[in-house]
Amino acid sequence: MNMASGAFHTHRSTIKHVALGSSAIACSRPRAYHGHQHRAQCYARSLRESVGFLDRTKTLAFKMKCTGGIQPAYSRTTRLGVISFLSSDAFFNIATVGVMPLYTMMIGFPKSQLTKRLIASPIPDLVLSIMYLYLLSQSWEPDTLRLIMNPDNNYLPTLSGIVLLFSRVTTVASAWVHLLAVDLFAAKQVYIDSLACNVPARHSIILCLMCCPVGILAHTLTKIIMQAKRSASAKDVAGSLA
Numbered sequence: 001m002n003m004a005s006g007a008f009h010t011h012r013s014t015i016k017h018v019a020l021g022s023s024a025i026a027c028s029r030p031r032a033y034h035g036h037q038h039r040a041q042c043y044a045r046s047l048r049e050s051v052g053f054l055d056r057t058k059t060l061a062f063k064m065k066c067t068g069g070i071q072p073a074y075s076r077t078t079r080l081g082v083i084s085f086l087s088s089d090a091f092f093n094i095a096t097v098g099v100m101p102l103y104t105m106m107i108g109f110p111k112s113q114l115t116k117r118l119i120a121s122p123i124p125d126l127v128l129s130i131m132y133l134y135l136l137s138q139s140w141e142p143d144t145l146r147l148i149m150n151p152d153n154n155y156l157p158t159l160s161g162i163v164l165l166f167s168r169v170t171t172v173a174s175a176w177v178h179l180l181a182v183d184l185f186a187a188k189q190v191y192i193d194s195l196a197c198n199v200p201a202r203h204s205i206i207l208c209l210m211c212c213p214v215g216i217l218a219h220t221l222t223k224i225i226m227q228a229k230r231s232a233s234a235k236d237v238a239g240s241l242a
Contacts, residue, residue: 087138088135088138088169088170088173091131091134091135091173091177092173092176092177095128095131095176095177095180096176096180098124098127098128099124099128099180099184102118102119102124102184102187102188103184103187103205103206103209105119106119106188106191106201106205107202107205107206110191110194110195110201110202119188119192125181125184125185128177128180131177132174132177132178132181135170135173135174136174138174139168139170139173139174141168144165144171146161147161147164148161148162148165179212182212183208183212186208186212186215186216187205187208187209187212187215190204190216191205193219193223194219197223197226197227199219199222199223200222200226201219201222203222204216204218204219204222
């Protein structure tokens with residue numbers, strides 16, 4: 001019993017000396033060390049809170065399910081992370097800014113040889129097509145084909161399905177690049193046809209940039225009006241000569 005008690009007191013004394021020694025070492029450390037240690041602890045705590053917030057956000061995104069077994073609106077972004085969203089945003093900005101010089105040349109300098117060479121080149125159309133193909137592959141979800149070809153509606157799309165499809169960030173980016181490519185192609189055709197028929201096309205090209213079908217309609221009406229005027233003028237000249 002006495003031996004056990006002595007061992008116990010010895011063990012307590014050892015722990016006490018170790019604790020006092022640790023305290024002395026900690027007190028002997030410079031204040032800069034404690035400051036760095038405090039900042040490291042704050043950084044670690046902030047990192048843990050950020051990770052917890054991301055986990056809660058991911059859980060909330062996957063809980064946002066719609067009827068009919070539809071996937072969450074941001075499931076692609078959730079799986080690929082922030083990089084997918086940034087790449088879609090970058091493609092959106094690059095495509096939007098990239099087509100502006102072409103429209104500027106067609107509207108401001110339609111007779112320039114540089115404009116004619118730029119519009120005759122297929123490179124802008126190919127670049128937009130590649131960008132669209134990439135965004136389309138990134139936006140594809142397991143339910144994408146079902147939303148486009150709904151089996152419950154004779155394999156035809158429904159308005160609600162298309163609205164749900166375009167609630168996804170990458171899908172909207174791909175659709176925007178798709179619109180830019182089609183609008184630019186139509187504007188180039190209007191420009192080339194205006195040179196061949198010698199009709200004004202600035203207003204039609206501007207409308208193609210904003211709303212392509214209206215631009216095509218405007219160019220068609222412009223051609224009809226100009227041709228009618230020229231026919232009337234030719235008849236007047238022929239009548240005066242006769």
